[in-house]
Amino acid sequence: MKTVITNTFLTATINSFGAELCSLKDTNNEEYLWEGNPDFWGKHSPILFPIVGTLKNNSFDFDGRKYHLSRHGFARDMQFELIDKNMNSATFSIKSSEETLKVYPFKFELHITYTLDNTSLSIEYKVINKGRLKMPFSIGAHPAFALSGNFENYAIEFEKEESLKYYLLENDLISNKTKTLELLNKQVTLNYPLFENDALIFKTLESNSVTILENSNPKFRVHFKDFPSLGIWTKMNAPFLCIEPWFGYSDTNESSGNLFEKEGIQILGANETFKSEFSIEIL
Template identity: 65%
Template sequence: MTTTISNSILTAEIKHIGAELCSLKDNFNKEYIWGGNPAFWGKHSPVLFPIVGTLKDNSYQQNNVQYQLSRHGFAREMEFELIDKQEDSATFSLVSSSETKEKYPFDFDLHLIYTLENKSLKIEYKVFNNGNTKMPFSIGAHPAFDLPGNFENYSLAFEKKETLNYYLLKDGLISDTTDELHLDKSELHLNYGLFANDALVFKNIASKSITILEKSKPFLKVSYSDFPDLGIWTPSNAPFICIEPWFGYSDTVNKFGNLFEKEGIQILEANATFHSAFSIEIL
């Protein structure tokens, strides 16, 4: 099942499984979201919750009980309830249950709110801690943007001129090794070799927006001022790029096992609410 929202400029379609954005089109019927061909990657724009990335051995301990939690968490695979629908907005909810507590023993309500505003789609995350204890979590976005044609015709323009050091992954975990991206001014020219070792992971990145350009012409901008961390990824030869604002990332190779001690984790007080948002703007 899907829900469609629209305004005078854009139309967005959201799947109820994962409350996942699966289409964003303009008035000329141009599609900006990856179509989900499983030959490359069968997703479009999943939400990552209650973890981002991978845990060591896909497990952690809480109150001396070991839990299994797979890469990027479970929210992206679960059916959300549509709790509010307007012409240009939709709100989805996922509430903790006996099924989620087998993997994550906390009481939560996760809301994804999609709102079209002129030429932008605003995506909000609200996490409610419905329990009486502190709750550790990470949350992140994973939108894949369609790049038809020659991948090397595209580039990413970072908001700020900065030295971009990224962390190398080892078996899906954050290693101690970093490397530096070499930009042409503030622009990263895309090629598949950049992703030979999986995603590029940036901690506490200064740039809070990235613009995608085709042959030096900008056509889409992702803004994520709330988010400290960022991933950029594509599989080999795939015609899309993922720009992923995150709160948190994979376990590091040296520290793992306790979510409360996990690097990059958010700790939400009992009966408190977390809120963040990012936007996708068509240029």
Template identity: 60%
Template sequence: MTTTISNSNLTARINHFGAELFSLQNRDDKEYIWEGNPSFWGKHSPVLFPIVGTLKNSSYYYEGTEYHLPRHGFARDMEFILSNKSENSATFSLTSSEESRNVYPFDFELQIIYTLDKNKLIIGYNIINNNNCIMPFSIGAHPAFALPKPFEEYSLAFEYPETLTSYELENDLLSDKSTTLEMIENQISLTYSLFQKDALIFKNLQSKNITISENKKPLLCVQFDDFPNLGIWTKSNAPFLCIEPWLGYSDTVHSSGNILEKEGIQLLEAKKSLKYNFSIEIL
């Protein structure tokens, strides 16, 4: 099943499976979300929960028991319920089940709220801890933006001039190695060589928005005030770019496996909830 929301400027379409955004169009029907061609990458904008990235040995320990979770968790592969709908907004809900507790032993509700406001799509996450104990979690976004022209015609503009330190992956885990990207006037030009070692991973950017430009003309802006970490990724010769606001990231090569000690993990108090959002503005 899919749900459509719209206003006078934009139309967004969301698949109930994974509560995944798969289309964002302006009034001229220009599409901004990657089509999901499986020859490159068969997704559009998956939700990453209750982990972001990869666990060491694809496993973790909680209170002495070992659990296994795939890369980026399970929410992207589960059916959400449409719990609220208006013309320009839709709320999707995923609650814990026997299936989820087998790999993540917590009672939770994850709400994802899509809202259109003028030229902006706001994506909100509400994480609810229904346990009588602390619940560890990470959450992240993975939107892929369609770049139909040659990749080198695009560039990224960061909110502030800063040192861009990207942490390298080793067997999908964060290593001790890092690379500093050269930025000219707050911008970097896109080339596939930037992604030879997989995603660019930033732990603490000063900038909280990034603009994609096409031939120096601003195309869209991703704003992520609530997210301290960011991934930027594409595949070789693929006509898309992912800008991924994260709360958390892959295990480090030094990870102990204890989920409560995981670098970047969030700890949500018993019977509490936390809200985060980011936005995509069409320029």
């Protein structure tokens, strides 16, 4: 089932499967979200929960048992319930179940709220620990933005002039190898060789937003003040770019298998609630 929210400036469409944003259009009917062509990548904007990235051996240990959890977790492959809706906002929810407890032994609720406000779409994540134990989790966004025409006509502008160290992936895990993204006037021109080793993974950065420019003209901006980490990714020759605010990232080869010791993990106390929000601003 698809849900549409709208205001004077924008229209957003969300699929109840995965509570996935699948369209964001302005009043000129310009589409900002990737179409999801499976020849390149068959998704639009999946929600990453209860992990971001890949666990070492796709597993973790808890309370004397080994659990297997696939890359990016299971939320993106679940049917969400629409629990609140008005013209410009919609909230979707999933809860832990017998099936989720087999791979992630923690009781939770996850709410995703999409809200249009003028020329921005905000996406709020709310994680509720419904159990009696502390709950380790990661959560992240994976929106893919459509970039038509020549990929090298586009540039990313970071909010701040900074030295941007990113970590390279090896077999989907974070390696010790790093590179530095060289900025000129806070910008870097996009090119596919940037992504020859998969995503650019920034564990930390000072900027709270990035702007996509086409031929030096700003098109849209992603604000992620709440989020400590960021991934940027595309596939070779694909006409999209993913800008991914994260709480957490893939394991390293040195990971112990204990989720509570995992780098970048969030720990939520019994009956506590976690909230975070990012937004997409059309310029």
